Amino acid sequence: RQQVGFNVRGPLRADRxxxxxxxxxxxxxxxIDVAPGRPPGNPALYDRFxxxxxxxxxxxxxxxxxxxxxxxxxTVDGLWSTRYLDGEGNFGGLTTR
Numbered sequence: 001r002q003q004v005g006f007n008v009r010g011p012l013r014a015d016r017x018x019x020x021x022x023x024x025x026x027x028x029x030x031x032i033d034v035a036p037g038r039p040p041g042n043p044a045l046y047d048r049f050x051x052x053x054x055x056x057x058x059x060x061x062x063x064x065x066x067x068x069x070x071x072x073x074x075t076v077d078g079l080w081s082t083r084y085l086d087g088e089g090n091f092g093g094l095t096t097r
Contacts, residue, residue, distance in 0.1 A: 002027040057087035
């Protein structure tokens with residue numbers, strides 16, 4: 001398992017415009033044990049698919065925030081957030097991967 005991330009923030013214009021950004025990656029090397037059924041007519045039919053199957057999973061997450069203070073009593077915030085999940089799964093259906 002690997003996990004890495006960062007966060008940076010600071011003023012873009014003194015006392016008026018601020019920015020913050022963060023990113024996180026979680027990368028996990030999962031394995032799924034596959035134990036296929038054994039049909040009565042031919043019990044060894046699916047034995048070649050038996051065993052541990054690699055099922056990696058990578059989760060990317062990011063946030064960007066801008067804060068603007070046009071006057072002392074007012075603040076305007078903008079926030080953007082995203083997530084991208086990439087992984088292997090869907091094991092155990094009628095077709096093998």
